[in-house]
Amino acid sequence: MTAIIKYILLNGLRDRLYLGVFIALFASLTVSIIFGSTFLIEQQSATSAFSAGSSRIIFIFGVTLFVCLNLHRNFESKEIEFIISKSISRHKIILSYVSGYILSAIIILLPLIAALFFLTDSDSLGLFYWSLSMGLESLMVVTFAILATLILNNAFSAILASIGFYILSRMMGIFVLTIDLPSKYSDFLGNFLPSILKIISIAFPRLDLYSKSEWLTYGVADFSDIKIILLQSLVYIPLLLFMSFHDFGKKQF
């Protein structure tokens, strides 16, 4: 298990994941500072919001690309088959991959948090919750990207599915909020698409509640958001993990 984790961390280095994402994050932080300084007032809060928002997008997309492409390459090069031939259970392989990818994500996340702490005038408690929330969000994205790669057997389909899942999950709040299911069956046909959207929202996590930039500026006023995030992660991450165990367990090599 440790060997697989080390191997994934080395893959991140070999694929220039850390370097690539660091350069992109550096560029986004620089642009955020420049944009923030152009505001007439509240430059610091603008810099915090731009830095946190843009770096979150870069970070999530970088991690998604790395997981999908790296795992797919491991299948293509028969490395997975080689690992399976050793005395390690299939669910342990999945757990090792999740641990490896999430450690790679944390390697990128830690300097980002440090940069936000030193470069912006962020609320300390808010930054702590933002970082915790980012960690859980990246764990969810990593597990979904693994599942998508396992099911779809194609790197590009998996990337598209993972990005689509991420965007839809971040939009779920507004769907849940604005769409009311029709009370009568006869009204259902007139509201077909919104109703379907409302129904599929059951299967999506509420990522719109995660990593809000406003925590960095105004702190966390309502701790119920944090409780919901912890509860959602506690439910959804195991759900994705067990689905991956099931799919990988049934795979024929």
Next chain:
Amino acid sequence: MCRERLSKVFLFAFLAFFLGQIFFWYNSNDIKPQFEIVANPPNKSLIKAMALGDKEFLFHSLALRLQNSGDIFAGFAPLKNYNYKNLYNWMILLDDLNYRSNIIPHLATYYYSNTQNKQDLIYIIDYLDKHADRNIDDKWLWLTHAILLANGKYNDSQKALILSDKLAKNTSDKDIPLWTKQLSAFIYADMGDSCMAFAIIKNLIDEHEQNKRQISAQEMEFMRHFIKNRLDKLKSEKFDPTKCRNYSKNYQKS
């Protein structure tokens, strides 16, 4: 032989299409993109969906866009050409994303209020009024700006009076300066209605004497001076100052 001929056909086809592209450019290079200085804002649900859960990031992106609107084609459009109704809708929409920030009321007060078209100022005044409504104890300063704009540049004392009355009666924070309660008196004095100005200040002094409000000695001195001036003015106009008592009673009741 056949391949050579085909290659020539492709070359001629390429040159023909390249000429076609030049012809297209010749006819299309004058077409400039239509650009509205302040476009109509999207609806509230769409903007919340666009935020992808991070309203603060979207708020700052759109606030930056609003700050720089009019900066088009390497030039600046004068404020009189802006659509202030759209601008008002944008500002209200951005307040829905983040009403705690002072970026938008600051822009409205110090930048967009400088329009050459004075009629457009009503949108700025209404926006500042609505912004202050969200939490008047925290946002009272923007309401005073709305009052000053209404009374000054917009030249509508009645509007200024309505807003100053709102400011005086709705703020409950004790740290808010006393002059926010006196603004109506100053506006009435400006309008030449010394009686109402007298009544408002008298009412504040009465509250102090009844221990309902703590007022510093300097403030009391100023208010006594203000009342003396009003009384002198009323006397010079041969008006019976005792009639102002009715005003004072009516003001207290309202």
